[in-house]
């Protein structure tokens with residue numbers, strides 16, 4: 178539910194907030210599902226991650242900054258790999274990609290999904306085995322496809338007839354026979370924000386199942402026999418909690434597998450059901466564990482295959498957010514606190530929509546906590562905003578912070594590992610924050626802070 182829909186007034190505080198948001202009994206308490214697993218409040222009240230206090234991290238690395246709990250990230254990779262044992266788990270690099278994360282993904286035995294020449298370049302620069310890469314995109318350029326073929330990318334997920342033609346021509350030219358999946362639009366209305374739903378009919382991704390394009394794409398690939406058609410792919414959207422969407426997708430896509438078998442005598446050996454598994458951004462979100470997801474997804478694929486008398490294909494999934502999202506928090510410093518009489522208290526921090534566009538773009542909800550100390554002050558409903566020239570520059574729409582929050586305090590926002598640094602911008606020429614990995618009492622910068630010199634270096638006029 179969105180704050181403006183809820184329209185509830187918190188009588189005790191006279192502030193406007195969503196109906197679900199309750200005054201916390203202890204404003205210093207950390208809600209476990211929101212935080213990376215090594216985050217705790219130390220005896221002095223400050224947060225610590227990987228055994229390092231955020232006050233030290235802020236002193237050493239500045240704010241705003243993204244802090245990655247490396248143990249948490251690795252544990253999430255392992256949880257998915259163990260739950261989906263026997264399947265290929267592709268980490269969706271669009272959620273956040275840098276060489277250090279590529280190495281973690283490789284060390285933890287995952288595959289990697291990239292969706293642009295740039296992401297491919299990061300993966301290759303980090304030495305990721307190309308055969309474990311999947312290459313996505315609805316408009317891959319000829320040069321991106323050429324690079325993917327030359328590098329030996331394991332799977333190319335084709336998304337249009339133009340791409341099939343382009344890739345076939347390049348494959349002939351280079352003497353390659355790449356493994357491909359056909360991305361199918363299964364016609365599912367995923368329960369998520371409209372901008373991040375990807376399997377309803379009216380949108381740019383994939384080949385329509387209902388309209389027959391998906392079957393025609395497979396038929397064309399099989400007829401031409403230049404590309405090695407390994408299977409079908411479906412991705413229904415992102416930040417999804419209700420697994421019924423995956424079930425409908427699996428059912429429809431298995432029906433298409435059966436149709437291809439009946440018409441062409443070919444049982445496609447692979448099936449990729451994409452990513453999109455939701456994470457907790459607030460106390461309202463209750464995500465499934467990888468184990469639960471695996472159980473439900475395997476069950477539906479197996480039962481649908483049995484119904485269609487198909488062998489169960491080799492399964493892949495592509496989680497991004499669910500792996501990196503909860504492993505990171507953003508640390509900001511408070512610059513001003515403004516009580517707009519009787520309406521709202523605005524806590525301004527030193528970042529904003531340039532390091533987290535999701536609130537403005539998707540009306541996303543986040544949580545926050547005072548990070549450099551605990552406080553005995555009464556909870557106060559606040560809006561955490563950034564420093565940009567835009568009134569929609571909101572980081573956390575509604576959150577209870579201690580009422581003595583003041584300039585110089587640190588505020589931490591959890592759940593910012595996915596689609597925050599990767600979608601960051603230089604709006605207002607604000608340099609993008611660093612990403613710092615913390616583990617076993619030590620912090621290391623894995624993406625350095627951008628500088629004004631970096632920005633000016635591009636300005637060659």
Ligand SMILES: Cc1ncc(COP(=O)(O)O)c(C=O)c1O
Nearest residue numbers: 269412415452453495496497498
């Ligand atoms: C094809 C594909 N796979 C995987 C993902 C990863 O999604 P998420 O980060 O929600 O798991 C996306 C993004 O929505 C996607 O478009």
Ligand SMILES: N[C@@H](CCCC[NH3+])C(=O)O
Nearest residue numbers: 271373415416535595596
């Ligand atoms: N960028 C989106 C998700 C889209 C993922 C890619 N298809 C988000 O922040 O939630």
